[in-house]
Amino acid sequence: MYQNFATTARPEQGPPRLAKLRERLEAVGLDGWIVPRGDTWRGENVRARDERLAWLTGFTGSAGFAAILQDRAGVFIDGRYKIQIKTQVAPDFTAVDWPATKLADWLIAALPEGGTVGYDAWLHTPEEIRALHDRLQPKGIGLKAHDNLVDAIWEDRPAPPPAPFFAWPEEFAGRSHAEKRAEIAAVLREAGQKCVVLTLPDSIAWLLNIRGADVPCTPVPLSFAILDDTGRCELFCPKGKAGELRDHLGPDVDVLDIDAFLGALGQLSGPVRLDPKSVPSIVETTLKGWETHIAEAEDPCILPKARKNEAEIAGAREAHLRDGAAVCRFLHWLEEEAESLANDPGHRLTEIGVVTALEGFRRDTNALHGISFETIAGAGEHGAITHYRVTEETDRDVRTGELLLVDSGGQYLDGTTDITRTIAIGTPPEDAAECYTRVLQGMIALSRARFPKGLAGRDLDALARFPLWTAGLDYDHGTGHGVGAFLSVHEGPQRISRASDTVLEPGMILSNEPGYYREGAFGIRIENLIVTRTAAALPGADDREMYEFETLTYVPLERRLIVAEMLSAVERDWIDTYHAATVAKIAPRLDGAAREWLEAACAPL
Structure with missing residues (x-):
């Protein structure tokens, strides 16, 4: 997928759709309805037909949910979206600070x-519903699974993408799907x-060395699978999706229609392994x-997938060098x-122009499969919107005397990239350089980290924040994702975040991305x-196993x-x-x- 700049949801569309949903609630005898951002497959990126939260409310963030009652409609968002939501939803909806405010507490109040709250059992996990x-139950409030009420009022719902699944070459996977x-x-x-019943498409993609084009930016095959204790597998997918995979999958993988999935569950003898954090409640x-x-x-695929093997790491290195040259x-x-902006008053550069140009340089590699997420190109005050997406309506000029934040990535057969750089356009705003240097110091601290085996992302998160904390600054997102x-x-489960208790292991790829955001500036x-x-052993150290990061x-x-005056000698040297x-x-x-530009940009401090 490549980027488009269409406005996909408008605030004024929300109120009439909300009214229709409330009519439907009354008709089926429910007092409330939960509208998650995610789909059946729990992915961050979803098909256009599964963008229920955006369609109903106008909010297009990649995380969050709504709870709709007859007299109020809450849109639950975290700190990344507190600026974005102000412009995206109508006053009929109320932004709710989540997870500070829990859904259960909001419903109880x-x-x-x-009262009875309805939900779609394909869109929630057993763990979510149980919690x-x-x-709710001690307060006399019930939950009831029901056919999706948003789908029932969505008259022009888009069709599913038709592109077939395809095999991922073993030279990049490093192992055959038979071995996995x-x-x-x-x-x-x-x-x-x-x-085991597998419903996460990236787990199925990893297990069978297959990929797809069902959702934007992420090459996963939307499907289900059942793997038994002999290694035989059943893959459930829409008709025609796996037609090109017969030779690749071989005789030990059967392909069945996705509509047969629930029926196939009835043929299983237990114990049947389920992940209550990811499978649909149904x-x-x-x-x-x-x-x-x-x-x-x-x-059981999550951790093996996270621990990249040598072939996958080698592919990542090459993908990042190719992508780095394009950037x-x-x-x-x-x-x-x-x-040109500084010297020619008539010259214009817009955020869309920035995104288009960067995508063009990646396309010129002749290896780009697509972007890995929609490019964030935020000029001036737009840079303070953590997950800003430029549209034809929000597009603005990039001006001299401000910062431009560009967060982007590419999908290549040998690896997935993600990089952010913040650029000064002319003379930077007051305090911007000092703030940038503190962010850089945090990024360096994490890059240099040497830590004992057994630590998790939560144990390292503070390293990246400390230089900001000393100035009373911070940021409202995790420091790194898998x-x-x-x-x-x-990709989970590894993260560098206060909330992450997943132990870091060799082969896990993460981002290192501290930040600072000044609203309106x-x-x-x-x-x-x-x-x-x-990490290599140090002279005189004990025999404790230590880890480090390769950039x-x-x-x-x-x-x-x-x-430079803010940096230590070690930071300058890094x-x-x-x-x-x-x-x-x-x-x-x-x-x-x-090349001349690169050499000048990399001259010693």
Whole structure:
């Protein structure tokens, strides 16, 4: 997928749709309805036909949900979207600070005893429904599964994308799908489980070495799978989706129509492994209806997928060098544009122009499969909107004397990239350089981290925030997310976040992206991707196993925003070493003026 700039939802569309939903609520005898952002497959990116939250409310963020009652409509969003939502929803909807305000508490305060809230059992997990039920039931408020009420009033709902699934080459996967199926089957046998039901498409993609084009930006195949303890697998997908995979899948993988999935659950003998955090609730209730023994446990593909093998890491390195050269060509072009803005009053550069140009440089690699997420190009005050998406309506000029935040990535067969650079267009605003330098210090601290085996992302998150904290500053998002191998640019379970208790292991790829955002003025974020690896022993140290990070991203930092006097000698040395490595790795992929620009941008501090 490549970027478009259409406005997909408008605030004024919300109130009449809300009124229709309330009519439907009354007709079916429900007092409320939950509208999640996610779809059946729990992905961050969803098909246009599954954008129920945006269609109803106008809010287009990648996380959140709504709770609709007859007298109020709450849209629950986290700190990343507190600015964005102000312009996207009508006054009929109220923004609710989540997770500070829990859905259950909000419903308890709003509904009388005897009230009933409806939900679509394909769109919520057993864990979500149980937790909500346990809070509501003592207050006399019930939950009821029902056919989706938003779908019932959505008259022009888009059709599913028709593109077929395709095989992902083993040279990039590093292992055959037969080896992976055997590995997971062994896990099942060891746990005494007969089979596992898989509903996360990235798990299925990893397990079978297949990819798809069902959702924007993430090459996953929307499907279901059942793997038994012998390694045999059934893949459930829409008709025609797997027609090109017969030879790739081989005799031990059967392809069935997706409509046969629920019926197939009735043929399973237990224990059947389910992940209560990811499977649709309807899977659990269906198996319970057949009185099948259920074994609750994490999706067994999640951690093996997160631990990238040598082939996947090698692919990531190459993808980042290719992508880094494209981004360097873009930054050279952007510097020339900035000079034109300063010298020619008639010259214009817009945010859409920035996005289009960057995409063009990536396309010029002749290896781009698509963008890994919609490019964030926020000029001036738009940079303070953490997940800003430029549209034809919000597009603004990039002006001299402000910052431009560009967060972007590409999908290549050998890897998924994600990089953010903040650029000064002319003389930066007051305080911007000092703030940038503090963000950079946090990014350097995490890049240099050396830590004992067994630590999780929550143990490292403060390293990136401390330079900001000393100035009374912070940011309202995690410091890093996991990244897949030609898969999701936001991949769990590994994260660098206060909320992450997943232990970091070698092979896990993460982002390193502290930031600072001043509403109405500017935003700053600096992002490289890193991969966890075993650290070499130090002379005189004990025998404790230590880990460190290898940097994958090589693109110059914004020298005009670095206040060298604020840096320690170690930080200066890290920057100079990083820039020297950037020249060594990227310069051979450039020529002419772009190469000269790179060498100047990477000169020692």
